[in-house]
Amino acid sequence: MTQRIALVTGGGRGLGKNAALKLASKGIGVILTWNSNEKEAQQVVDEIRQSGGKAAALSLNVGNISTFPQFVKQVQETLQTHWQSDTFDYLLNNAGVGINAPYPAFTEAQFDQLLDIHFKGPFFLTQNLLALINNGGRILNVSTGLSRFALPGYSAYAAMKGAMEVLTRYQAKELGERGITANIIAPGAIETDFSGGNVRDNAQLNAYIASQTALGRVGLPDDIGDAIAALLSDELAWMTAQRIEVSGGMFL
Numbered sequence: 001m002t003q004r005i006a007l008v009t010g011g012g013r014g015l016g017k018n019a020a021l022k023l024a025s026k027g028i029g030v031i032l033t034w035n036s037n038e039k040e041a042q043q044v045v046d047e048i049r050q051s052g053g054k055a056a057a058l059s060l061n062v063g064n065i066s067t068f069p070q071f072v073k074q075v076q077e078t079l080q081t082h083w084q085s086d087t088f089d090y091l092l093n094n095a096g097v098g099i100n101a102p103y104p105a106f107t108e109a110q111f112d113q114l115l116d117i118h119f120k121g122p123f124f125l126t127q128n129l130l131a132l133i134n135n136g137g138r139i140l141n142v143s144t145g146l147s148r149f150a151l152p153g154y155s156a157y158a159a160m161k162g163a164m165e166v167l168t169r170y171q172a173k174e175l176g177e178r179g180i181t182a183n184i185i186a187p188g189a190i191e192t193d194f195s196g197g198n199v200r201d202n203a204q205l206n207a208y209i210a211s212q213t214a215l216g217r218v219g220l221p222d223d224i225g226d227a228i229a230a231l232l233s234d235e236l237a238w239m240t241a242q243r244i245e246v247s248g249g250m251f252l
Protein backbone atom coordinates (compact mmCIF):
# COMPACT_ATOMS: atom_id res chain seq x y z
CA MET A 1 0.00 0.00 0.00
CA THR A 2 1.29 3.47 -0.82
CA GLN A 3 2.16 5.57 2.18
CA ARG A 4 -0.35 8.22 3.23
CA ILE A 5 1.16 11.70 3.49
CA ALA A 6 0.32 14.63 5.77
CA LEU A 7 1.26 18.29 5.37
CA VAL A 8 1.56 19.95 8.78
CA THR A 9 2.01 23.73 8.93
CA GLY A 10 4.13 24.87 11.87
CA GLY A 11 5.50 21.38 12.50
CA GLY A 12 8.80 22.28 14.15
CA ARG A 13 7.48 23.18 17.60
CA GLY A 14 4.53 22.78 19.93
CA LEU A 15 1.35 21.09 18.80
CA GLY A 16 2.42 20.78 15.16
CA LYS A 17 5.63 19.00 16.15
CA ASN A 18 3.74 16.63 18.41
CA ALA A 19 1.16 15.91 15.70
CA ALA A 20 3.91 15.32 13.11
CA LEU A 21 5.61 12.78 15.39
CA LYS A 22 2.32 11.03 16.24
CA LEU A 23 1.27 10.82 12.58
CA ALA A 24 4.71 9.48 11.61
CA SER A 25 4.48 6.84 14.36
CA LYS A 26 1.31 5.63 12.63
CA GLY A 27 3.21 5.14 9.38
CA ILE A 28 2.16 8.41 7.74
CA GLY A 29 4.73 10.41 5.76
CA VAL A 30 5.05 14.02 6.89
CA ILE A 31 5.88 17.28 5.16
CA LEU A 32 6.18 19.87 7.88
CA THR A 33 6.73 23.59 7.56
CA TRP A 34 8.74 26.12 9.53
CA ASN A 35 8.66 29.90 9.54
CA SER A 36 11.49 31.12 11.79
CA ASN A 37 13.02 27.96 13.27
CA GLU A 38 14.49 25.83 10.49
CA LYS A 39 16.76 23.98 12.90
CA GLU A 40 13.92 22.75 15.12
CA ALA A 41 11.93 21.64 12.08
CA GLN A 42 14.93 19.73 10.77
CA GLN A 43 15.29 18.04 14.17
CA VAL A 44 11.70 16.78 13.88
CA VAL A 45 12.47 15.47 10.38
CA ASP A 46 15.60 13.73 11.73
CA GLU A 47 13.64 12.20 14.63
CA ILE A 48 11.02 10.81 12.24
CA ARG A 49 13.68 9.41 9.90
CA GLN A 50 15.60 7.83 12.79
CA SER A 51 12.40 6.00 13.76
CA GLY A 52 12.12 4.63 10.23
CA GLY A 53 9.61 7.16 8.92
CA LYS A 54 9.68 9.56 5.99
CA ALA A 55 9.61 13.33 6.42
CA ALA A 56 10.73 16.61 4.87
CA ALA A 57 10.63 20.24 5.97
CA LEU A 58 9.76 23.31 3.89
CA SER A 59 9.80 27.02 4.64
CA LEU A 60 6.40 28.75 4.78
CA ASN A 61 5.01 31.97 6.18
CA VAL A 62 1.25 31.35 6.27
CA GLY A 63 0.72 35.08 6.65
CA ASN A 64 2.20 35.83 3.22
CA ILE A 65 -0.19 34.56 0.57
CA SER A 66 1.87 35.89 -2.36
CA THR A 67 4.38 33.08 -1.66
CA PHE A 68 1.80 30.28 -1.88
CA PRO A 69 2.19 29.45 -5.61
CA GLN A 70 5.93 28.97 -5.06
CA PHE A 71 5.23 26.92 -1.93
CA VAL A 72 2.86 24.67 -3.89
CA LYS A 73 5.67 24.03 -6.41
CA GLN A 74 8.00 23.08 -3.56
CA VAL A 75 5.39 20.71 -2.14
CA GLN A 76 5.05 19.11 -5.59
CA GLU A 77 8.82 18.68 -5.86
CA THR A 78 9.04 17.28 -2.33
CA LEU A 79 6.24 14.80 -3.01
CA GLN A 80 8.04 13.62 -6.14
CA THR A 81 11.48 13.41 -4.56
CA HIS A 82 10.49 11.61 -1.37
CA TRP A 83 7.31 9.72 -2.29
CA GLN A 84 7.16 9.65 -6.11
CA SER A 85 3.66 11.04 -5.72
CA ASP A 86 1.71 14.00 -7.10
CA THR A 87 -0.65 14.26 -4.15
CA PHE A 88 -0.97 14.04 -0.37
CA ASP A 89 -3.78 12.98 1.96
CA TYR A 90 -4.01 15.11 5.10
CA LEU A 91 -3.67 18.87 5.54
CA LEU A 92 -3.25 20.12 9.11
CA ASN A 93 -3.59 23.92 9.25
CA ASN A 94 -1.82 24.34 12.60
CA ALA A 95 0.67 27.23 12.36
CA GLY A 96 -0.15 30.22 14.50
CA VAL A 97 0.88 32.93 16.92
CA GLY A 98 -0.70 34.22 20.11
CA ILE A 99 -1.19 37.98 20.14
CA ASN A 100 -3.33 39.37 22.91
CA ALA A 101 -4.25 42.81 24.16
CA PRO A 102 -7.27 44.35 25.85
CA TYR A 103 -10.00 45.02 23.28
CA PRO A 104 -9.91 48.81 23.80
CA ALA A 105 -6.17 48.82 23.10
CA PHE A 106 -6.02 46.35 20.18
CA THR A 107 -4.16 47.91 17.24
CA GLU A 108 -4.92 47.51 13.55
CA ALA A 109 -1.41 46.09 13.01
CA GLN A 110 -2.02 43.37 15.62
CA PHE A 111 -5.42 42.64 14.12
CA ASP A 112 -4.01 42.40 10.58
CA GLN A 113 -1.23 40.05 11.68
CA LEU A 114 -3.74 37.71 13.31
CA LEU A 115 -6.03 37.97 10.29
CA ASP A 116 -3.22 37.05 7.88
CA ILE A 117 -1.86 34.13 9.92
CA HIS A 118 -5.04 32.70 11.39
CA PHE A 119 -7.68 33.23 8.72
CA LYS A 120 -6.61 34.65 5.35
CA GLY A 121 -3.52 32.42 5.29
CA PRO A 122 -5.25 29.08 5.96
CA PHE A 123 -8.16 30.12 3.66
CA PHE A 124 -5.90 30.66 0.64
CA LEU A 125 -3.24 28.09 1.50
CA THR A 126 -5.86 25.36 1.51
CA GLN A 127 -7.34 26.74 -1.73
CA ASN A 128 -3.87 26.70 -3.35
CA LEU A 129 -3.25 23.12 -2.22
CA LEU A 130 -6.62 21.66 -3.24
CA ALA A 131 -5.35 20.18 -6.50
CA LEU A 132 -2.67 18.30 -4.55
CA ILE A 133 -5.03 16.78 -1.97
CA ASN A 134 -6.23 13.30 -2.89
CA ASN A 135 -9.95 12.69 -3.35
CA GLY A 136 -10.99 11.15 -0.03
CA GLY A 137 -8.38 13.27 1.74
CA ARG A 138 -8.81 15.18 4.97
CA ILE A 139 -8.46 18.79 6.08
CA LEU A 140 -8.05 19.43 9.81
CA ASN A 141 -8.02 23.05 10.94
CA VAL A 142 -7.03 24.22 14.41
CA SER A 143 -9.27 26.47 16.51
CA THR A 144 -9.24 27.15 20.26
CA GLY A 145 -11.42 26.75 23.32
CA LEU A 146 -11.47 30.57 23.31
CA SER A 147 -14.04 30.48 20.50
CA ARG A 148 -16.53 28.97 23.01
CA PHE A 149 -15.58 30.83 26.20
CA ALA A 150 -14.17 34.35 26.51
CA LEU A 151 -10.97 35.36 28.29
CA PRO A 152 -9.99 39.04 28.23
CA GLY A 153 -7.31 39.87 25.67
CA TYR A 154 -8.20 37.30 23.02
CA SER A 155 -10.96 39.14 21.12
CA ALA A 156 -9.24 39.22 17.71
CA TYR A 157 -7.47 35.86 18.01
CA ALA A 158 -10.65 34.05 19.05
CA ALA A 159 -12.69 35.82 16.35
CA MET A 160 -10.25 34.60 13.64
CA LYS A 161 -10.58 31.06 15.00
CA GLY A 162 -14.35 31.47 14.97
CA ALA A 163 -14.08 32.43 11.31
CA MET A 164 -12.08 29.25 10.70
CA GLU A 165 -14.88 27.24 12.30
CA VAL A 166 -17.38 28.67 9.82
CA LEU A 167 -14.95 28.17 6.94
CA THR A 168 -14.52 24.54 7.99
CA ARG A 169 -18.24 23.90 7.44
CA TYR A 170 -18.05 25.48 3.97
CA GLN A 171 -14.97 23.43 3.11
CA ALA A 172 -16.84 20.29 4.20
CA LYS A 173 -19.84 21.25 2.06
CA GLU A 174 -17.96 22.27 -1.08
CA LEU A 175 -15.25 19.59 -1.00
CA GLY A 176 -17.55 16.75 0.02
CA GLU A 177 -18.16 15.85 -3.63
CA ARG A 178 -14.47 14.89 -3.78
CA GLY A 179 -14.82 12.82 -0.62
CA ILE A 180 -12.67 15.30 1.28
CA THR A 181 -13.64 15.88 4.90
CA ALA A 182 -13.01 19.12 6.82
CA ASN A 183 -13.05 19.31 10.60
CA ILE A 184 -11.59 21.63 13.22
CA ILE A 185 -9.99 20.72 16.52
CA ALA A 186 -10.31 23.23 19.36
CA PRO A 187 -7.61 22.67 21.98
CA GLY A 188 -7.91 24.15 25.45
CA ALA A 189 -4.88 25.80 27.03
CA ILE A 190 -1.78 23.69 26.30
CA GLU A 191 1.76 24.00 27.61
CA THR A 192 3.74 25.16 24.55
CA ASP A 193 5.72 28.27 23.51
CA PHE A 194 2.40 29.80 22.43
CA SER A 195 1.71 33.36 23.68
CA GLY A 196 5.20 33.58 25.15
CA GLY A 197 4.86 30.19 26.88
CA ASN A 198 2.44 31.79 29.36
CA VAL A 199 0.34 28.71 30.13
CA ARG A 200 3.48 26.61 30.74
CA ASP A 201 5.68 29.14 32.55
CA ASN A 202 3.26 31.25 34.62
CA ALA A 203 2.58 29.01 37.63
CA GLN A 204 -0.37 31.11 38.81
CA LEU A 205 -2.08 30.99 35.40
CA ASN A 206 -1.33 27.29 35.07
CA ALA A 207 -2.93 26.56 38.46
CA TYR A 208 -5.95 28.73 37.66
CA ILE A 209 -6.60 26.94 34.36
CA ALA A 210 -6.15 23.54 36.06
CA SER A 211 -8.72 24.57 38.69
CA GLN A 212 -11.19 25.43 35.90
CA THR A 213 -10.65 22.19 34.00
CA ALA A 214 -12.78 19.11 34.66
CA LEU A 215 -9.79 16.75 34.35
CA GLY A 216 -7.82 18.90 36.80
CA ARG A 217 -4.73 19.94 34.85
CA VAL A 218 -3.55 22.02 31.92
CA GLY A 219 -3.23 20.29 28.54
CA LEU A 220 0.06 18.92 27.22
CA PRO A 221 1.21 18.66 23.58
CA ASP A 222 0.72 14.87 23.73
CA ASP A 223 -2.99 15.39 24.49
CA ILE A 224 -3.43 17.23 21.20
CA GLY A 225 -0.98 15.28 19.02
CA ASP A 226 -2.76 12.05 19.95
CA ALA A 227 -6.17 13.62 19.29
CA ILE A 228 -5.05 14.89 15.87
CA ALA A 229 -3.74 11.47 14.87
CA ALA A 230 -7.03 9.94 16.03
CA LEU A 231 -9.13 12.51 14.15
CA LEU A 232 -7.23 11.72 10.95
CA SER A 233 -7.63 7.95 11.40
CA ASP A 234 -9.69 5.82 9.01
CA GLU A 235 -12.19 5.13 11.80
CA LEU A 236 -13.34 8.78 11.71
CA ALA A 237 -13.55 9.12 7.93
CA TRP A 238 -17.34 9.62 8.02
CA MET A 239 -17.08 12.65 10.30
CA THR A 240 -17.04 16.03 8.59
CA ALA A 241 -17.89 19.70 9.33
CA GLN A 242 -17.31 19.21 13.06
CA ARG A 243 -15.68 21.32 15.76
CA ILE A 244 -14.11 18.93 18.27
CA GLU A 245 -12.99 20.51 21.51
CA VAL A 246 -10.07 18.77 23.22
CA SER A 247 -9.61 20.70 26.44
CA GLY A 248 -10.00 18.27 29.33
CA GLY A 249 -13.27 20.06 30.01
CA MET A 250 -12.04 23.64 30.38
CA PHE A 251 -14.57 26.23 31.62
CA LEU A 252 -17.59 23.96 31.43
Ligand SMILES: NC(=O)c1ccc[n+]([C@@H]2O[C@H](COP(=O)([O-])OP(=O)(O)OC[C@H]3O[C@@H](n4cnc5c(N)ncnc54)[C@H](OP(=O)(O)O)[C@@H]3O)[C@@H](O)[C@H]2O)c1
Pocket: 009, 010, 011, 012, 013, 014, 015, 016, 033, 034, 035, 036, 037, 038, 040, 060, 061, 062, 063, 093, 094, 095, 096, 097, 117, 142, 143, 144, 145, 186, 187, 188, 189, 190, 191, 192, 193, 194, 195, 199
Ligand atom coordinates in the same frame (compact mmCIF):
# COMPACT_ATOMS: atom_id res chain seq x y z
N1 LIG B 1 -0.97 26.25 22.97
C1 LIG B 1 -2.23 26.53 23.20
O1 LIG B 1 -2.63 26.76 24.36
C2 LIG B 1 -3.22 26.53 22.07
C3 LIG B 1 -4.57 26.41 22.39
C4 LIG B 1 -5.50 26.41 21.38
C5 LIG B 1 -5.10 26.52 20.07
N2 LIG B 1 -3.77 26.65 19.78
C6 LIG B 1 -3.43 26.76 18.36
O2 LIG B 1 -2.58 25.68 18.04
C7 LIG B 1 -1.70 26.05 16.97
C8 LIG B 1 -0.27 25.74 17.35
O3 LIG B 1 0.06 26.45 18.52
P1 LIG B 1 1.28 26.01 19.47
O4 LIG B 1 0.77 26.01 20.85
O5 LIG B 1 1.94 24.80 18.93
O6 LIG B 1 2.24 27.29 19.28
P2 LIG B 1 3.85 27.37 19.27
O7 LIG B 1 4.43 26.34 20.18
O8 LIG B 1 4.13 28.81 19.53
O9 LIG B 1 4.25 26.98 17.77
C9 LIG B 1 3.81 27.79 16.71
C10 LIG B 1 4.13 27.12 15.41
O10 LIG B 1 3.57 27.92 14.36
C11 LIG B 1 4.60 28.30 13.45
N3 LIG B 1 4.34 29.66 12.95
C12 LIG B 1 4.20 30.80 13.67
N4 LIG B 1 3.97 31.84 12.85
C13 LIG B 1 3.98 31.35 11.59
C14 LIG B 1 3.81 31.93 10.32
N5 LIG B 1 3.58 33.24 10.14
N6 LIG B 1 3.85 31.12 9.24
C15 LIG B 1 4.07 29.79 9.38
N7 LIG B 1 4.27 29.19 10.55
C16 LIG B 1 4.22 29.97 11.65
C17 LIG B 1 5.90 28.22 14.23
O11 LIG B 1 6.96 28.01 13.32
P3 LIG B 1 8.49 28.49 13.68
O12 LIG B 1 8.88 27.71 14.91
O13 LIG B 1 9.30 28.14 12.49
O14 LIG B 1 8.40 29.95 13.94
C18 LIG B 1 5.62 27.02 15.14
O15 LIG B 1 5.89 25.80 14.48
C19 LIG B 1 -1.98 27.52 16.69
O16 LIG B 1 -2.87 27.63 15.60
C20 LIG B 1 -2.67 28.00 17.95
O17 LIG B 1 -3.52 29.08 17.71
C21 LIG B 1 -2.82 26.64 20.75
